[in-house]
Every structure is written in C-alpha cells, then in structure tokens.
Amino acid sequence: xxxxxxxxxxxxxxxxxRNKSLSLQVIxxxxxVVFSITSxxxxxxxxxxxxxxxxQKVDISVYFKKDATEEAMLxxxxxxxxxxxxxxxxxxxxxxxxxxxxxxxxxxxxFYLEALSQVQEEPFLASLNIKAFSPGQYAxxxxxxxxxxxxxxxxxVSYSKNKQVIDQLFYxxxxxxxxxxxxxxxxxxxxxxxxxxxxxxTILSLRDEITTSRLVGASNWxxxxxxxxxxxxxxVASVIIFDVIFxxxxxxxxxxxxxxxxxxxxxxxxxxxxxxxILAQLxxxxxxxSISSFLASRRYLKM
Amino acid sequence: xxxxxxxxLLMIKFQxxxxxxxxxxxxxxxxxxxxxxxxxxxxxxxxxxxxAGKSTLVKIFTREEKPTKGGxxxxxxxxxxxxxxxxxxxxxxxxxxxxxxxxxADKNVRENLCYVMQVxxxxxxxxxxxxxxxxxxxxxxxxxxxxxxELSGGEKxxxxxxxxLIHRPEIIIADEPTGNLDVxxxxxxxxxxxxxxxxxxxxxxxxxxxxxxxxxKKRVITLDQGKVIGDxxxxxxxx
Numbered sequence: 001x002x003x004x005x006x007x008x009x010x011x012x013x014x015x016x017x018r019n020k021s022l023s024l025q026v027i028x029x030x031x032x033v034v035f036s037i038t039s040x041x042x043x044x045x046x047x048x049x050x051x052x053x054x055x056q057k058v059d060i061s062v063y064f065k066k067d068a069t070e071e072a073m074l075x076x077x078x079x080x081x082x083x084x085x086x087x088x089x090x091x092x093x094x095x096x097x098x099x100x101x102x103x104x105x106x107x108x109x110x111f112y113l114e115a116l117s118q119v120q121e122e123p124f125l126a127s128l129n130i131k132a133f134s135p136g137q138y139a140x141x142x143x144x145x146x147x148x149x150x151x152x153x154x155x156x157v158s159y160s161k162n163k164q165v166i167d168q169l170f171y172x173x174x175x176x177x178x179x180x181x182x183x184x185x186x187x188x189x190x191x192x193x194x195x196x197x198x199x200x201x202t203i204l205s206l207r208d209e210i211t212t213s214r215l216v217g218a219s220n221w222x223x224x225x226x227x228x229x230x231x232x233x234x235x236v237a238s239v240i241i242f243d244v245i246f247x248x249x250x251x252x253x254x255x256x257x258x259x260x261x262x263x264x265x266x267x268x269x270x271x272x273x274x275x276x277x278i279l280a281q282l283x284x285x286x287x288x289x290s291i292s293s294f295l296a297s298r299r300y301l302k303m
Numbered sequence: 304x305x306x307x308x309x310x311x312l313l314m315i316k317f318q319x320x321x322x323x324x325x326x327x328x329x330x331x332x333x334x335x336x337x338x339x340x341x342x343x344x345x346x347x348x349x350x351x352x353x354x355a356g357k358s359t360l361v362k363i364f365t366r367e368e369k370p371t372k373g374g375x376x377x378x379x380x381x382x383x384x385x386x387x388x389x390x391x392x393x394x395x396x397x398x399x400x401x402x403x404x405x406x407x408a409d410k411n412v413r414e415n416l417c418y419v420m421q422v423x424x425x426x427x428x429x430x431x432x433x434x435x436x437x438x439x440x441x442x443x444x445x446x447x448x449x450x451x452x453e454l455s456g457g458e459k460x461x462x463x464x465x466x467x468l469i470h471r472p473e474i475i476i477a478d479e480p481t482g483n484l485d486v487x488x489x490x491x492x493x494x495x496x497x498x499x500x501x502x503x504x505x506x507x508x509x510x511x512x513x514x515x516x517x518x519x520k521k522r523v524i525t526l527d528q529g530k531v532i533g534d535x536x537x538x539x540x541x542x
Contacts, residue, residue: 003424003426004421004424007421014409014410015409018409019409208405208408209407209408209409211367211405212405212406212407213407213418213422214394215365215367215394215399215405216394216395216418216419216422216466217391217392217393217394217395217419217422217423218391218418218422219388219391219422222422
C-alpha cells in the first residue's frame with residue numbers, strides 16, 4: 001500500500017514537471033483563484049476598516065443643564081453602561097474638562113482663547129459622550145435618553161441633529177457588507193467554473209494515457225491519484241507565485257493606500273492575518289483543484 | 304512448448320459474439336455470431352481485410368467495448384460480465400499490442416515497462432531485473448531513457464511488445480503488429496512472437512499480411528464482414 005502511494009506521488013510529480021507548458025497554464029488559471037480570494041480578503045479588510053473609522057466618528061452627546069448635579073449625571077452614565085449589547089462606551093466630561101479640552105484644541109488660536117477669557121461664567125456644559133457598537137443602535141439609546149427627560153437634567157441630545165447621517169451610515173455599512181458577500185460568492189462561482197473547465201481540458205488532453213492505463217489493469221485510484229497530486233502541486237505553486245508577486249506590490253503600494261484609505265496600513269493587516277490568508281488560499285485552491293480533477297477524470301475511468 | 308499434435312487445454316471460448324454499432328448512417332455489424340475456441344499455448348493468426356472485425360474482437364476481449372450479444376469465456380470466466388477489481392485483474396493477465404501502440408507519452412521506455420509491474424505492486428528490485436531482461440529480448444536496451452516520440456516505428460513496436468510481455472501474461476494479443484513496419488523489422492517482430500510462443504504464451508496475432516501468416520505455418524482464423532469464414536489448422540491464408 002505504501003509502495004503504491006509513493007508511486008502515485010512520484011507519477012504526480014513527474015506529470016507536473018514533464019508537462020511544463022500545461023502545468024504553467026493551469027497554474028496561471030489557479031492564480032486567478034488566488035487573486036479572487038485575496039481580493040475578497042482585501043475588500044473585507046478595507047471595508048471593515050473604513051466602516052470602523054466612520055463609526056468611530058459617530059456618537060451621541062448628551063449635554064446636561066447647568067444646575068444638574070454631578071451625582072445625577074453619573075447616575076445616568078451608570079444607567080447607560082448597563083446596556084452592554086448596545087453601548088460600547090460612555091465618557092463623562094465635566095465642565096472643567098470641557099474647558100480644558102477647548103483650550104488644548106485651540107491653543108494656537110489666540111482669537112478663541114481671548115474670546116474665552118472675556119466670558120465671565122463657564123460657557124461649557126458637562127456632557128456624556130456615548131458610542132454604540134453600530135450606527136443602528138443609536139436609535140435605542142436616543143429612546144432611552146428621551147425616557148429620562150422627566151428627570152430634567154438633560155439640556156439637549158445631539159442625536160436628532162446627526163440622525164440622518166447616522167441612518168445613512170448604517171444603510172451604507174449594511175449594504176457594503178451585503179454587496180461584499182454577494183460579490184464574493186459571484187466571483188467564487190465564476191472562478192470555480194473556470195478552474196473546473198481548465199482541469200477538465202487538461203485531463204482530456206491525457207485521455208489516451210488514461211485509456212492505456214486502464215487497459216493494462218491499473219486501478220481507478222492508481223490512475224486518478226497522480227492527477228490529484230498534480231492538482232495539489234498546481235495549487236501550491238500558484239499560491240507561492242502569486243503571494244511573492246503580491247507582497248512585492250504591497251510593499252510598493254502601501255504608502256499610496258494609506259493616503260487613499262485614511263491611513264489603512266496593509267502591511268500591518270497582512271502581518272496579523274497573513275497566515276490565515278495563505279491558509280485560505282491553499283485550502284480553496286487545493287479543494288477546487290482536487291474536486292475538479294476527481295470529477296473530470298471520472299468520465300474516462302468508466303471504461 | 305506449443306505443438307499441434309499434443310492435446311491442449313481450452314483457454315478462450317468466444318460464444319455467439321456479436322457487436323453492432325448504431326451510427327447516424329445506420330447499423331454496422333462489426334461481429335456476427337463469432338464462435339471460436341482457443342487453447343493454451345496456441346499461436347493463432349486472425350486474418351481479414353480492413354473492417355472485417357479483427358480490432359473489434361480485441362476491443363471486446365480487453366473490455367474497451369461491450370458485446371451486443373454473446374460473451375467470451377477466459378479460463379471459464381465470462382469476461383463480459385466482469386466489473387471493478389475483477390476486470391482489472393483480468394486485464395493484468397493479458398498483454399495487448401495495439402495497432403497504434405498506446406504508449407504512455409510522458410514516460411520513457413523504462414517507465415513504460417515499469418508501469419505495468421507497478422500497477423500490481425511488484426517491488427522495484429524485481430521490476431529492474433525484469434525490465435532489463437525484456438529489453439534485451441526485444442532488442443531496445445540502448446533506448447531505455449528515451450521517450451516514445453523519440454523512437455522509430457520499429458522501436459515503438461518493440462516497446463509495445465515488451466510492455467505486453469513483461470508481466471508474464473497468459474495471452475498476448477497483437478493487433479497488426481507489422482502494420483507500420485518495413486520488411487526487416489516485420490521479420491524480426493514475427494521471430495520474436497515465435498520465441499515468446501515457444502516459452503508457452505498463447506498468442507493471437509491479428510493481421511492482414513499474407514506473408515506473415517504464411518511464415519508462421521500455424522492456425523489461421525479468417526474473418527470477413529464480422530463472420531468467421533475459415534479456421535485452418537494448417538496455416539493457409541484463404542482470403
């Protein structure tokens with residue numbers, strides 16, 4: 001059994017090596033598969049990054065009345081923290097802190113600082129800065145805050161002003177994710193079809209070999225095995241070649257991408273997810289190649 | 304050693320073998336109720352014009368095709384009913400030399416021979432010895448590393464014979480083995496068959512070459528339009 005297995009491996013490797021032009025063609029087609037997987041990965045990473053960046057800029061601010069006690073304000077903060085599914089973070093900014101933030105922000109602007117010094121009483125209100133896990137959850141938080149209006153400590157809530165922006169953002173992010181999934185599935189199906197046909201044509205070109213092997217009494221797996229080995233070799237070769245070229249491009253393009261996509265650092269993303277990407281590339285191409293080879297060779301093994 | 308006057312064991316029996324091809328132009332009867340018996344150790348020439356049904360006979364025997372009616376008993380086993388592993392085992396007992404050689408193009412001479420042995424799991428040391436021996440028998444030991452496309456017609460034919468012979472089959476079927484050869488190579492190939500037959504292997508030689516048949520002086524079965532029209536033990540070519 002081991003002898004036959006070793007022979008199958010050897011025949012597979014010899015078939016891969018000796019039919020160089022055929023092997024290169026299949027490797028090129030499988031490179032398209034690797035490219036598709038990588039594109040889906042990049043689209044997801046860039047998309048998630050941009051969505052995260054956008055969502056971080058969105059929040060609800062609750063401004064308290066001047067006479068609201070700190071105890072009441074902190075109680076409201078505690079009430080909000082309880083909503084662990086919706087509320088990501090709640091930051092309390094006292095009047096003093098708001099003042100300090102303003103001064104720090106405009107430290108180089110003498111006009112603003114002079115205007116501030118002219119004001120006799122503190123112009124800033126204490127506030128809560130609330131961030132949700134997703135834009136769709138702000139409506140819930142706003143409803144809760146409206147229910148708290150009877151306590152008479154809230155001056156205003158910024159949600160109604162930003163509602164349209166938040167709703168639009170939620171609509172866009174949901175659709176981007178959905179589009180990514182649909183697009184990804186579409187590309188995957190197309191690529192599967194192309195790869196299957198390429199491998200089918202490869203095996204078609206070797207049908208005389210398969211027939212001869214059958215006539216000398218070779219078993220199905222003895223004939224099919226080398227084709228499966230070749231498919232695996234095509235897959236591995238295509239991943240290696242593509243990734244070498246891809247890494248070169250990334251090193252070259254990373255600076256430009258950071259400018260275009262709000263400091264999105266692809267090198268950092270690849271360092272943390274590179275292994276998973278390579279694994280996904282290998283698994284997909286090997287599976288695709290093996291299944292295609294198995295199905296394509298079935299036809300000529302029926303004799 | 305096969306001799307006509309010694310009683311021989313029955314090896315192959317063709318029973319009412321019929322093959323009809325359905326084509327767009329209509330039905331083609333390739334074989335029609337062929338009944339034959341072949342004994343172990345015989346050297347038989349099967350003769351007929353092109354289209355007589357000789358190659359169809361080989362294809363049914365090797366199960367490239369299935370018969371429309373009838374069957375073939377090989378060592379009392381109906382090979383037309385075999386499937387899967389049993390069919391593979393049957394194919395390992397026969398050596399076929401095809402008209403178009405059917406060599407493995409991406410394997411060199413040595414690898415083409417080794418393949419037949421590797422299929423059944425023979426160890427490498429045994430394979431090496433047998434390959435060397437068989438190459439010397441057929442006379443192409445100096446072409447061991449060449450690929451089929453680098454060989455002449457005669458060398459390809461010798462390689463095909465070597466591949467048919469190497470796993471010590473019970474029967475060798477040669478379909479037009481001299482069809483693509485010159486006179487000198489044809490003579491050498493036929494001498495080789497005689498030598499192989501003298502070692503005890505049953506040989507079925509399919510040919511339309513009268514000179515080959517006459518030189519053998521063995522049993523001649525004549526096919527015409529799919530029917531057996533002659534079975535002459537004295538080796539006469541009647542077409």
